[in-house]
Each structure stands twice: as structure tokens, then as C-alpha cells.
Amino acid sequence: MTPLExxxxxxxxxxxxxxxxxxxxxxxxxxxxxxxxxxxxPEVREAVGLVTGxxxxxxxxxxxxxxxxxxxxxxxxxxxTAQLAVLLPYAGSIPGWVALSALALLAVLRxxxxxxxxxxxxxxxxxxxxATAWQPVDVxxxxxxxxxxxxxxxxxxxxxVTVALGYGFVCCGLLALAAGSGPPRTRSWRWxxxxxxxxxxxxxxxxEGTPLxxxxxxxxxxxxxxxxxxxxxxxxxxxxxxxxxxVYLLAVSVQLGEHLAELTRQHLAxxxxxxxxxxxTALVPYGHRRRVPD
Amino acid sequence: xxxxxxxxxxxxxxxxxxxxxxxxDGPLHGHAIMKVVGELSGGRVKPSVGTLYGILExxxxxxxxxxxxxxxxxxxxxxxxxxxxxxxxxxEAEARRMQQAASLVINRTSYA
Numbered sequence: 497m498t499p500l501e502x503x504x505x506x507x508x509x510x511x512x513x514x515x516x517x518x519x520x521x522x523x524x525x526x527x528x529x530x531x532x533x534x535x536x537x538p539e540v541r542e543a544v545g546l547v548t549g550x551x552x553x554x555x556x557x558x559x560x561x562x563x564x565x566x567x568x569x570x571x572x573x574x575x576x577t578a579q580l581a582v583l584l585p586y587a588g589s590i591p592g593w594v595a596l597s598a599l600a601l602l603a604v605l606r607x608x609x610x611x612x613x614x615x616x617x618x619x620x621x622x623x624x625x626x627a628t629a630w631q632p633v634d635v636x637x638x639x640x641x642x643x644x645x646x647x648x649x650x651x652x653x654x655x656x657v658t659v660a661l662g663y664g665f666v667c668c669g670l671l672a673l674a675a676g677s678g679p680p681r682t683r684s685w686r687w688x689x690x691x692x693x694x695x696x697x698x699x700x701x702x703x704e705g706t707p708l709x710x711x712x713x714x715x716x717x718x719x720x721x722x723x724x725x726x727x728x729x730x731x732x733x734x735x736x737x738x739x740x741x742x743v744y745l746l747a748v749s750v751q752l753g754e755h756l757a758e759l760t761r762q763h764l765a766x767x768x769x770x771x772x773x774x775x776x777t778a779l780v781p782y783g784h785r786r787r788v789p790d
Numbered sequence: 791x792x793x794x795x796x797x798x799x800x801x802x803x804x805x806x807x808x809x810x811x812x813x814x815d816g817p818l819h820g821h822a823i824m825k826v827v828g829e830l831s832g833g834r835v836k837p838s839v840g841t842l843y844g845i846l847e848x849x850x851x852x853x854x855x856x857x858x859x860x861x862x863x864x865x866x867x868x869x870x871x872x873x874x875x876x877x878x879x880x881x882e883a884e885a886r887r888m889q890q891a892a893s894l895v896i897n898r899t900s901y902a
Contacts, residue, residue: 522820522867522868523843525864526821527839530824541838545839547840548840549838549844556851
């Protein structure tokens with residue numbers, strides 16, 4: 497295998513595995529046929545074309561099936577990822593419940609919504625027990641202090657109603673998905689990789705004592721994912737990413753709304769950016785269109 | 791380059807136009823399509839391999855082209871693509887649109 501072929505093979509990883517298995521050799525053949533004799537590195541134009549082509553193919557495949565159902569499933573997945581991120585720093589104190597939340601996310605990622613529903617209900621019930629300090633069973637010493645990634649006790653900045661609404665949203669979404677025909681698609685394991693970034697409250701950038709301090713790592717992650725969603729919505733001209741973004745925005749807005757009177761300019765800018773990018777995901781599918789006359 | 795990619799079976803971008811035109815004379819594989827597109831456009835339209843196959847997949851999704859046959863060359867499968875009747879119709883409609891648009895300028899220039 498020549499160095500050029502090896503490098504092109506690496507670039508082909510931008511494509512989804514199924515497409516790569518079916519057509520990777522064909523693309524590789526054309527790439528090598530087009531290459532100048534003696535060349536050892538891919539042309540920049542070809543490299544960029546492969547990466548963007550691969551990402552576009554991923555979006556093309558992701559845009560198949562019922563957009564509403566798939567968008568709801570994606571939105572529920574993202575909210576559950578955030579919920580696991582909230583619990584993760586407390587794994588040392590409540591390991592069983594964190595594991596249950598992780599199992600619920602795993603079930604949703606595999607499309608097993610009927611299995612995820614009782615797991616989320618149980619985790620939500622425990623979360624409510626901690627948030628309200630009413631623990632008829634499975635008593636946990638309160639407040640629950642973190643072991644890593646954050647310094648605040650569990651639900652220190654969240655009212656019980658906010659916690660209940662968050663888990664309620666997810667349960668309603670799962671119920672709607674379970675009522676439909678057939679299981680939703682399986683999703684990438686990469687969502688699990690987002691959990692530590694969403695859980696980390698650092699690096700600190702807001703003045704000490706700010707109610708509901710915004711996590712910079714989580715904010716960057718959210719904005720990056722929303723920008724990808726806008727690009728995917730534009731590329732596929734499909735509304736599923738808008739629906740998922742709306743579901744997530746609702747969950748975040750409930751948290752921010754609880755502290756409405758105390759929000760800083762940074763909070764409002766953050767909220768505004770989420771609303772703006774969510775609106776973009778809904779608008780870009782209806783962008784410039786040129787029709788060919790009959 | 792493809793930021794204004796149109797949508798739907800009745801819309802076609804410039805690279806798509808050249809790809810469909812390249813297929814009018816018969817089925818071609820990816821490398822041959824690239825060469826013909828380059829020749830037809832005087833070297834102006836040169837899609838990368840990734841871009842070309844993206845266009846071919848989208849044209850297939852819209853039912854404008856299909857895979858005519860597959861051949862194995864040097865151990866690698868090659869797909870030959872063929873333009874369908876719907877593809878010809880869309881291409882002709884786009885050609886008429888451009889002809890009408892061009893005539894607005896060319897007719898005026900001829901009077902000058």
C-alpha cells in the first residue's frame with residue numbers, strides 16, 4: 497500500500513461505516529486514478545472534498561425515516577445526556593442511581609425506549625426525592641456532595657419543580673416514542689462521550705456567588721452541537737434537527753426560567769444564542785430555492 | 791462552491807447540470823464522469839471525488855440517475871451511472887431556462 501493510498505484510506509473514515517464498506521474501494525480507485533504520478537500526499541481539494549462528502553453522507557443517512565419521530569428521539573437523547581451529566585459528579589455518593597441513569601441513556605441510544613422508560617422514571621423519582629428532601633425509601637445523606645467535575649451539592653440551584661419538569665419531559669417523550677410503530681434508530685456512542693464535558697462546571701468564568709453559574713465547557717459543547725445541527729438541517733433540508741433543538745431548549749429554558757429574576761447579562765446572552773441557533777435549525781431548511789420552469 | 795445547492799427533483803445546480811449532461815451519451819463510471827465534466831466545462835467545473843460522489847448519491851435519491859451496472863477492475867468495484875428519463879426532463883428544462891436567460895442579454899447585444 498502506497499503512502500498516498502494509506503492517507504486516502506484515513507480520510508475515507510469521514511464516511512459512515514456502511515457507505516465505506518460498500519463504496520470505499522470505488523472512491524479509493526478514482527482518487528488514485530486522479531492522482532498525479534509520484535504524489536504521496538492527498539491534494540487539499542480532494543481531502544476537503546472527502547471530509548465534507550463524508551459528513552454530508554452521514555447527514556443524508558441520518559435524514560431518513562420519520563422526521564418528527566426521529567427528531568423527538570434525538571431531543572430526548574440530548575436531554576438524557578444532560579441529565580446524566582448532572583448526576584455524574586455524584587457517582588461516589590449515589591453510584592447505583594448514576595448507573596441507572598447511564599443505563600437509561602444506553603437504552604435510548606440503542607432505540608430501546610420501552611426499557612428506558614422505567615429506568616428514567618426510577619431515576620427521576622430518586623432525583624425528586626433528593627431535590628425535595630423527602631425520602632420514604634433508599635435514604636441518602638443530604639446534601640449530596642460531588643466527588644469531581646463540580647463543587648456544588650446535587651440540585652443546589654434547582655427547585656424540585658424544575659427537576660420534575662425535566663424528567664417529566666423525558667418520560668412524555670419516551671411515551672410518545674413507545675406508542676409509535678417500531679423502535680427508533682440506534683444512535684452513536686459519541687453521545688456518551690459528551691457527558692463529562694457537560695458535567696464539568698469549569699473553567700470558572702463567572703463571579704463567585706452567581707446563581708446558576710454557567711459551565712463554559714458545557715456552553716461550548718452546546719453551541720458546537722447546535723452549529724452542527726444548523727449545518728445538518730441546511731444540508732438535508734430537514735426539520736428533525738429543529739425539533740430536537742426545541743426539545744433541548746425547552747429543558748434548558750425551564751432551568752433558566754426558575755432563576756429569571758437573578759439572570760445576568762451572560763445568562764441572557766447564552767439563552768439568546770440557544771434560541772437563535774434553534775430558530776436557525778428551523779429556518780434554514782426553507783432557505784434559497786431555485787425552481788426550474790416546466 | 792455548493793452552498794446554494796437546490797432541493798427537490800425539479801432543481802439542479804451547475805455541477806449537477808454537467809454531471810447529467812456527461813451521462814447523456816451513455817453510462818459512465820466516476821472517473822470518466824470527472825473527465826467529461828472537466829472537458830464539457832472547459833476545465834471550469836472540477837468537482838473533487840468526494841463532491842462528485844455526493845452529487846451522484848443525491849441525483850440517485852431524486853430518481854434522476856441510477857446505477858446501470860457494476861464492473862470489477864483491479865479488484866475494485868466500479869459503478870456505471872445512467873441518466874433516467876426524469877433526469878433528461880429536468881436537464882432539458884434547466885437548459886431551456888438558461889437559454890431564455892441568455893437570450894435576454896444576447897438579443898440585446900446583437901442590436902447594439
